Amino acid sequence: MSVPTRSLTLTALPGIPEVLPGSDLAGLLAAALEGSGLKLERHDILVVAQKIVSKAEGRYVELATITPGERALELAGITGKDARLVELVLRESVEVLRARRDVLIVRHRLGFVMANAGIDRSNLASSAGERVLLLPTDPDGAATALRAALAHRFGQAPAVIVSDSFGRPWRRGVLNVALGAAGVPALLNRRGERDRAGRMLEVTEVALADALAAAAGLLSGEGAEGQPAVLIRGLRFAAGANPAHTLLRPLDEDLFR
Secondary structure, eight states, X not given: OEEOOSOOEEEEOOOOOOOOTTOOHHHHHHHHHHHTTXXXXXXXXXXXXXXXXXXXXXXXXXXXXXXXXXXXXXXXXXXXXXXXXXXXXXXXXXXXXXXXXXXXEEEETTSOEEEGGGOBOTTOOGGGTTEEEOOOSOHHHHHHHHHHHHHHHHXXXXXXXXXEEEEETTEEEEEEEEEEEESSBSSEEOTTOBOTTSOBOSSOEEOHHHHHHHHHHHHHOXXXXXXXXXXXXXXXXXXXXXXXXXXXXXXXXXXXX
């Protein structure tokens, strides 16, 4: 469970430069922390945008190198999307769930149900041309590696969340969710606890990492804000850590199939 708190502070880390393939992301984050006069403290949580993790991993693809197959051409005709992009989406996915004009919803190979397999061109350098960016290879692994690297530098291991913006069924708009997490109970099981009236909680599980990612998204933004890392301070949790993939609902619990 989380320990009750009356306030949280969220601080966007300024001065993070354009991240390039092979960049020392932990070093860039450490420099941003130090440039802000901040030192990591126990229980700190660092929310990092998926995009800079993918950039550091070099997860770029040039559309000019992609030849669409028959299925991609078919779906491109339905959705109106670039057939080369659709081909990439198919390569990153295990199942196409919905295809209609301007919409392509898939189950990503990592288990996420999302539009376009998370592939996009936003916030890429203008010189990128027809280059697109894929999701990180292993978001939980990336969060774990960043946590370890920052602990080595500061002597204090922050929780790390790798976040991305998602649409949601039946609701308009996007908000940030956790693709990867380390050092935090991404899914907080409160079943067996008592509510204020003494009734036992039977089904309550809290998507804590998603809630933290959404809060950080208020500062990191979706456009030209240029603030891809946010430090959250003030939250305490007594539950053990679990990774972000625990947030994924198993296929046999899929209520919409």
